[in-house]
Amino acid sequence: MTGSQNAGLSKDEAQIYDRQIRLWGFEAQEKLRTSSILVCGLSGLGAEVVKNLMLCGIKDITLLDEKSVKAEDYDSNFLLSPDSIGKNRASSSTVKAQSLNPMVKCTVEEVSIESKPADFVNSFTLVVLIDQTFEATNKWNKICREKNIKFVSGSVFGWIGYGFFDFDQHYFLMPAKQDHQVFGVDCAVDDTKAVTLEDDQLVKEKISYPSFEDSIRFNWALKFKKRTKQRIPPAYPPLIALIKAQEQNQLSGNTEEDINNVYKIFQKEVNDLNLGEKPLKDLAKEKFEYFFGSQLSPVCATIGGLIGQECIKALSENKEPLRNLFLYSAFHTAGVMMDAS
Numbered sequence: 001m002t003g004s005q006n007a008g009l010s011k012d013e014a015q016i017y018d019r020q021i022r023l024w025g026f027e028a029q030e031k032l033r034t035s036s037i038l039v040c041g042l043s044g045l046g047a048e049v050v051k052n053l054m055l056c057g058i059k060d061i062t063l064l065d066e067k068s069v070k071a072e073d074y075d076s077n078f079l080l081s082p083d084s085i086g087k088n089r090a091s092s093s094t095v096k097a098q099s100l101n102p103m104v105k106c107t108v109e110e111v112s113i114e115s116k117p118a119d120f121v122n123s124f125t126l127v128v129l130i131d132q133t134f135e136a137t138n139k140w141n142k143i144c145r146e147k148n149i150k151f152v153s154g155s156v157f158g159w160i161g162y163g164f165f166d167f168d169q170h171y172f173l174m175p176a177k178q179d180h181q182v183f184g185v186d187c188a189v190d191d192t193k194a195v196t197l198e199d200d201q202l203v204k205e206k207i208s209y210p211s212f213e214d215s216i217r218f219n220w221a222l223k224f225k226k227r228t229k230q231r232i233p234p235a236y237p238p239l240i241a242l243i244k245a246q247e248q249n250q251l252s253g254n255t256e257e258d259i260n261n262v263y264k265i266f267q268k269e270v271n272d273l274n275l276g277e278k279p280l281k282d283l284a285k286e287k288f289e290y291f292f293g294s295q296l297s298p299v300c301a302t303i304g305g306l307i308g309q310e311c312i313k314a315l316s317e318n319k320e321p322l323r324n325l326f327l328y329s330a331f332h333t334a335g336v337m338m339d340a341s
Helices: 011-016 018-024 026-033 044-056 071-076 089-100 118-123 134-146 212-216 220-231 236-247 255-272 278-282 285-291 297-316
Strands: 036-040 060-064 105-109 126-130 150-157 160-166 170-175 202-207 325-329 334-338
Touching: 011 018, 018 026, 026 297, 036 044, 044 060, 044 071, 044 089, 044 126, 044 150, 044 297, 060 089, 071 297, 089 105, 118 134, 126 134, 126 297, 134 150, 134 160, 134 212, 134 236, 150 236, 150 297, 160 212, 160 236, 160 297, 170 297, 212 236, 236 255, 236 285, 236 325, 255 278, 255 285, 297 325
Parallel strands: 036 060, 036 126, 060 105, 126 150
Antiparallel strands: 150 160, 160 325, 170 202, 325 334
């Protein structure tokens, strides 16, 4: 790395981020270094996302959460200490989060995102909502789209969860569209010619993403038509049922009652998607208890890792992020990306 290339980074930063710079380049690291992130929701999934963002070398991060730490939070959030029970989740996560990278400025807000005005997000490069209500996620996604701010959300329900990405109308490096043809290859031994194939050229391209609401309400049966049964992953119907139960205020906190409500929505989703009887046989009502209770740490790590990866892509504008709804289920031992566009 030359002195001119390193002008924007201090000596300590260059040393700490050396491997990352070699991986995705100096320009990408500079963009990460000037990024300000809001993470709302310090659950187990939220902790995984914060870890990945802190380590990549952003400028600053704001942790926002109005909730107090419960025993189930301590089971899944590795940023918490044993004496965190009863204290604010964001404040209790700060010490370990800051220790991951002292160069990143870490700010705490012990309030609900719903208490903030729309212009609260103006100073952020990326807004991440974790384990928030459907109403809050939908509202802030619309606000961020209007303000052209990159947006990510995600939730984990026990053994199942999702990550949603909305980088609408932002530019990313994409492979240039070109015809790859080779001409003039002479196979004669006495007149051998070297043929050189150039590396793929990358160009900046603006990408469109659907909103959170449009993605959740997307008609997959219409998109896949006769191949719906083969194309819809088994994790999709129960996950959408959980999200819609949340939207319809049918999650009361009573596990038995909640399972009954979610299962009814699940049955309707299976029927609406024309998936037949197999999903109902494979996932009987009693198995829905896997989707309630504490967040399963491996699920948080899997979804949080992918969210972190896509956030880095979006912030660095280095490569095209995935579109746009990632589902993962430990119960089905499968993860899949679904493009609702």
